[in-house]
Amino acid sequence: MFLNELLLPVLMVTFMLTVGAYVVAVLDRLIAGAFGAPQAGSVWLAPMARGAWLMTQHANATEAPDWQAWRLAPALYLALAAIGLAVVPWSESLVATDLVTSVVLWGSVEALATVVIFLHGWSANALLPLIGGYRYVALGLSYILISMFVLIGVALPAESLQFTQVVASQEALWNVLRQPLGLPLFLIVGLGMTFWGPLNLADSADLAGGTASEISGPPRLVWDVARAAMLVAFSGVAASAFLGGWLGPWLPGPLWMAIKMLAVLLVLLLLGRLLPRIAPERCVTLMWVVLLPLSFLDLVWAGIGALL
């Protein structure tokens, strides 16, 4: 019991956090290089060299920060990424925590991410991080609603809120085809909750790094790893909810899962490099006026599909 329900799941999630963050860093560098960013040295070594540098750099102080919250926020975001990774099923039986309510748990990870990101910006007691935090909260509610509708959509045909059941329900037809609006909408949610690329309003260049503009050294390393790990966790959830998870011919289930997660990651990272940061007001308008009604439509579509 100790081995199966505690040690192995913890090891599995830790492994995924580490490898996942490394893969994100390497892929992002490869993509940047392919689009013409000047690069020196080995792409494979670069993330580790950067990690080592952040380990040697001191964690700085600002004037009167909320120390506990400031130090805790990166760790909490990493913990949320770990929770996300824990509910991603690699096969019918290979899943760190196969909760019957894992879809709901993922929903709470998305909601809590908003709290943690705001906390990170607010607790630094500095201007630019604070604006980043405010901006994220303005964005957060709009994407969480979209996510909820889209996830209910995939739970309907499975008649379950368990990711393993959601995957099993795609045996005949993957949700990406059954509910064509679902995955594109969910990918936007992913960019939002990881504040990546076009939806990076919290840690953006116009705020000199936003919520992360005042951190250095190990806390910054944790924050960067957490963001990358969250992207991996999100890819896992997207692959399970829409791309049939471990299902696929010839290859073993976990390998299919890895391929599908990599595909989702690649799309997210490409979008991150190809699109400019969306203006916050335009972003919120787009979410409420266009994407939210589309997510209603997706849910109605899924409901009709489930009834027929």
Add this chain to the structure above:
Amino acid sequence: MAVSWLRKLASRTQVPVFPVLGKQGDRALRYLALSPEIELVDSPRHASVLLIAGEVPADRFEPLRRVHDQLPYPFTTLWFRSEPWPHLENVPRVEKLDELPGALITAHRELMAGQRDSAPRILTDKPPNPWKGEGDFGQGGEGMMGGVPYGRPMAMNMQDDIRDGLTLDSLTFRLGPFFSAFPPGMMAEITLQGDLVQTWSTQLAPYPQSLDPVFFTARERPVPIAELELARARHHLHRLFQALRLAGLENASLDALRLAQNLSTSSTLGGLRRRLVRSGFFRLSSMEGGVLDPEQARQIGGPAARAAGLDDDLRLEDAGYRRLRFSPACQTHGNTRARWQQTLNEIDQSLHLAQQAERDEVYTSEVDRIETPRGPWSEQGPEDASPLLDEVLPGLEWGEALATVASLDVAAVVNEGGGTQTPDELRVVQGGSGNVFK
């Protein structure tokens, strides 16, 4: 053992450099942006090396000291074409641009290897203003409100919201003169409500910018229009580089820089323009703000004026340009989007003019009245227009305000050409076609 292994690995990372730009320091910035071993960072907290590029005027020393002390240990400094402060005589200095990346790498590696000590703190670790032990919270005022704790006004809603009536606590602060999204040297006092700019007061004007020497030569004698137009296109591409970087399109920004570096009469803008349109730069980014009325547009001049519908362009008065059938193309909306569309059109137009002028060997005819990429230069060169930001930016969201600042070329132009660069360096930095300095 473990530590030395970690430091050895750390020394192999791209060198994170926070650039503090002095006068004409932006050239070093562009050079480093294309150096693979260097990573330019926007926050001093993210840097290992503080680069002071160009001469920093005395009235910016105090902010420079504060930036210096914001770098986390271990860090080091490098002064490029700049005089270190008296008590920092032993810090490394570099004069040649092509030696700069190497010097930065060496500085970082030596720091990691422990061969170089971390730079010392300059300021004492105490609040900039004393904490007044009066009032409920020691803020120096009555009750919870009032007082200026540590010399800063408290966040209070003293002003009505100018957007939608939802009044939030307003926050007043100063930013600059080394904030990466501002023109080099500019400092402003800003009041925000949420992320909405309530008031903007430019405190320090940006440094006067130097133009390509060909513009100064054109004030003395006729010059080949091909050279002039290539230099104009290059100036606009350099500004586009900054704006794209700010918009989160890093790869496209480097493309703009590379195009500027390799610009010749056979260059075309088509690829970069297509890339920008496809990426959604004109539709998704903050583009609606910063609308200039005709009077404001005229004060700034140049592409900003033409983007607001004014067809003022001194090239119309030049016989050489008339021979090339030049006529200015204008936009009408006068906002950030119009300015970037105008800028791209003008780059395109300059490349076509350069091509034609090179083929027909056309020279300018006017020397007293020339159109620089920054605006008209007749009796006086283009002057500082940064006070205009105080009128244009209130009411905009933060992102929109900064996108507007990036789209407006407000810095004055220095009255003399030259500088401290050799012609070879200018070719490297500005990407001269090779025939510019004949």
